[in-house]
Amino acid sequence: MNAKTSLKTTKSSLPPTPYYLLDEAAIVANMQIIARLCELSGAKALLALKCFATWGVFDVMQPYLHGTTSSSLNEVRLGYETFGKGKDSDNEKETHAYSVAYSTDEIDEVLSYADKIIFNSISQLNAFKEQAAAKGIPVGLRLNPKTSNSSFIIADPARPFSRLGEHDKDKIAAVLSDITGVMIHNNCENDSFEAFSDSLADIEARFGDVLAQLEWVSLGGGIHFIAPDYPLEKLAERLKGFSEKYGVQVYLEPGEASIHGAGSLVTSVLDTMHNEKNLAVVDASIEAHMLDLLIYRESAPIAAINKESINILPVDMAKTADVVDNTIIYGRSCLAGDIFGEYALPNQLQVGDKIAFGNAAGYTMVKKNWFNGVNMPAIVIRRLDGSIDVQREFDYQDYKASLS
Ligand SMILES: Cc1ncc(COP(=O)(O)O)c(C=O)c1O
Structure with missing residues (x-):
């Protein structure tokens, strides 16, 4: 699909309020930091669509990122169509699939878009690994290290009784032959390099021998490395050392860091x-x-x-x-x-x-809803050349269509 042709015609004067205003120059400034981190560390960065999925600006993000990651069938499809091989079959961008739980009736479609699929539990892995293997798609498992850097219990993947990933090392060791990688997401807006590094050390202590048998490890998102005083070089060195020690390709899944301030x-x-x-x-x-x-x-x-x-x-x-x-x-x-x-x-x-x-920009547009029938903000983009595109406006028909 061609992203451009499915857009409504764009206008250049500002619409009535309310509208979300996205600034491509600010996005690119974040992208340059991410690209530098990747260059120094060897890590690959995937945009977390759960945070930001306004694909009208993906053209300026694509040159800097290695692909997208997702949390549902709809997100993996959007990533594939607007950023990945569905947009342009020659492009190398990866589309990662993850969900807290997939249903049997969607898994084939998910696999048709995915370059890698990460299951949240061993039971989901066992249920769907053969379908993934039949399509030659590398499989991963989410691990839960039971420690985290999150100041909000509602967003803490390591909260008591968490369903987010497997923690039992013996059970994980028993399925190692079914997976080539793991995903661990246990940071939330963490702006402390020391806290990140200590928590990575915890992960290494807990799962080191598992990591050594893998090809790739995704460390999720939640690292606030775009803060102006963040020691980016130290982070890069830590990631590089981790990658070399275990012989794994490191992935990062920046959401907020990609669009912060934009x-x-x-x-x-x-x-x-x-x-x-x-x-x-x-x-x-x-x-x-x-x-x-x-x-x-x-x-x-x-x-x-x-x-x-x-x-x-x-x-x-x-x-x-x-x-x-x-x-x-x-x-x-x-x-x-x-x-x-x-x-x-x-x-x-x-x-x-x-x-x-x-x-x-982050965790706003992806969560917007029609409560009270309040007018939906338009989406306006300030392009790199300073021009204004009114990318999308919403009206009563959108509200009505969302309900029946
Ligand atoms: C698995 C996973 N990856 C990436 C992210 C993106 O995190 P952030 O937007 O804080 O970078 C999240 C956020 O919840 C997540 O759950």
């Missing part, structure tokens, strides 16, 4: 009120358009108000507790706690003001 959600103020504090309501909703704010109880950074790029941090992050007259910015859904954040703003907001919330 997207905003642009909204307009629809109403202002006062209830002991200044209140404003914008034409988007965290529950529908930036769901992780709700799940992780976080506030959105403000990237710009009107045309001013001011980078205002939420009050709790900016530690301005003594500032009076903070403004709470609410979403327009009926959820009482639909709150983008509380901010100490330079001016009181007025109806019609435009507010752009930052960090709106």
Whole structure:
């Protein structure tokens, strides 16, 4: 399939709010860091589609990454069609398949898109390994090292009673002849090289002799190596040493690191009120358009108000507790706690003001929903040459079609 022909015609003037605005130059800046890490370490990087799957910008990501990884049939198909061999049969990009659990009726289709398939459990491996072998597709197993770097229990793959991967070494050793690699994902926005390295050392202590019998090891995502002060060279050296010690190809699955700082959600103020504090309501909703704010109880950074790029941090992050007259910015859904954040703003907001919330590319667009029938933000892309493409707009028919 040709990605370009299936897109709606693009327009060059900005649409009405709300819209997600993606900045290709910022994406490429992240890509260059990822490519450097790969070059120094020998690792291969696969975009984690669960985090970001807005394929209208894949053309600028493709030159830097080795492929995509997925968490479902739909994601593996999207990766294959828009980034992998389904897009262009000559390209070398890999499409990895993984799911917490595959169903019997989808496995053949999954295998038709996959260059590698990773099963979450030994029972899934046993159920589907022959179908994978018949198609000559290398098979992996997810391991759970029972330790992690995650500050959120809801996102902790090593949480008590976790279903994410196998932990029993004897059971894993017994299926080694069925697999050529493993995937271990146990970091979440981890910006400490030391913590990453210590946790890799744990993995080595626990599974070292298993690793030595494999061809490839994916270390998942969650490593925040694009932070400006992250010691990228040290990480590269650690990964290279790991790869050489066990004789394995290392894969990384960066999601957030690929698009961090590259997207905003642009909204307009629809109403202002006062209830002991200044209140404003914008034409988007965290529950529908930036769901992780709700799940992780976080506030959105403000990237710009009107045309001013001011980078205002939420009050709790900016530690301005003594500032009076903070403004709470609410979403327009009926959820009482639909709150983008509380901010100490330079001016009181007025109806019609435009507010752009930052960090709106990862785990936002992939989770958007039609709660309350709130207008779905359009997708706008600022291309590398500075031009603006209104890539996709949504209307009532999209809402209606999503329900019956
Ligand atoms: C298996 C796996 N790989 C990669 C990722 C991407 O992680 P991140 O977006 O934090 O880099 C995740 C996130 O949950 C994951 O579960």
